[in-house]
Amino acid sequence: MNPWRGREISETSKKKKKTKMRSKKRKNSLRRETTVQKLFETCKQVFSDAKAADVPPPADIERLKSILDDLKPEDVNLQPNMNIFETTETQHPPIAYIHIYESNKFSIGIFCLPASGVIPLHNHPGMTVFSKLLFGSMQAKSYDWVERVATCNKHNGKNLQQGLCHQLARVHVEKELTAPCEASVLFPAAGGNLHCFKAITACAILDVQGPPYSESEGRHCTYYQDFPFPRFSDSVELEADEDVKSYVWLEEREKPKEFVVYGAHYTGPTIVGIRD
Numbered sequence: 001m002n003p004w005r006g007r008e009i010s011e012t013s014k015k016k017k018k019t020k021m022r023s024k025k026r027k028n029s030l031r032r033e034t035t036v037q038k039l040f041e042t043c044k045q046v047f048s049d050a051k052a053a054d055v056p057p058p059a060d061i062e063r064l065k066s067i068l069d070d071l072k073p074e075d076v077n078l079q080p081n082m083n084i085f086e087t088t089e090t091q092h093p094p095i096a097y098i099h100i101y102e103s104n105k106f107s108i109g110i111f112c113l114p115a116s117g118v119i120p121l122h123n124h125p126g127m128t129v130f131s132k133l134l135f136g137s138m139q140a141k142s143y144d145w146v147e148r149v150a151t152c153n154k155h156n157g158k159n160l161q162q163g164l165c166h167q168l169a170r171v172h173v174e175k176e177l178t179a180p181c182e183a184s185v186l187f188p189a190a191g192g193n194l195h196c197f198k199a200i201t202a203c204a205i206l207d208v209q210g211p212p213y214s215e216s217e218g219r220h221c222t223y224y225q226d227f228p229f230p231r232f233s234d235s236v237e238l239e240a241d242e243d244v245k246s247y248v249w250l251e252e253r254e255k256p257k258e259f260v261v262y263g264a265h266y267t268g269p270t271i272v273g274i275r276d
């Protein structure tokens with residue numbers, strides 16, 4: 001037998017052995033892949049080319065949503081009896097934010113609300129946001145802008161403070177959510193781009209934002225006050241079959257003083273590549 005052939009055979013069998021070992025290692029590491037690791041990897045793929053106002057393709061939205069649908073509090077090491085969910089403050093308890101990851105493409109973090117904690121009405125300009133209630137119950141309300149309908153500096157004929165505008169928005173959803181439930185997704189111009197939450201019990205909401213807020217790129221978080229539709233409504237007429245309760249006027253406001261958010265550490269499973 002050609003010695004080279006023999007050598008080739010023995011090299012081949014070594015190679016096969018190595019390949020087998022590598023694939024076994026890969027299989028083991030895949031078996032060990034945690035749900036948050038899977039979430040992080042999928043976010044990297046889905047938001048790799050994300051620019052403001054870019055909405056990922058429907059298949060990518062579904063892929064990411066289905067991971068979040070299955071995400072459980074234990075996957076990120078959270079339980080309702082942890083200190084961050086307890087408070088003696090019943091009016092406006094401070095809210096913890098667990099930062100997990102942020103790049104210029106996407107961010108992952110968890111809002112931890114004690115009972116009666118409120119995240120006031122705010123927007124997500126040019127962003128796609130996935131929200132997953134991990135545990136607890138909360139009241140959720142969201143709106144989308146009605147295009148080009150705004151009234152500025154006037155309220156029933158009287159001048160308002162200079163620059164004060166009211167823009168028309170349509171209610172997207174107003175409901176109570178109780179975990180376990182599916183993740184929700186909002187888009188730049190649909191799906192409830194403006195939302196607010198009030199915790200009925202202690203609750204945890206994991207948010208994936210793509211791209212995240214960025215002052216330098218013009219995606220800042222603005223807070224709003226909502227007013228029932230009949231106010232400031234001189235200039236707008238609804239179709240006969242439209243319900244006034246489905247509409248509100250929104251007015252920009254400063255970040256509410258009582259909305260206090262502090263940082264808390266992520267104590268869930270290590271996520272490989274998170275420092276990229």
Ligand SMILES: [Fe+2]
Binds near residue numbers: 122124129
């Ligand atoms: Fe939000």
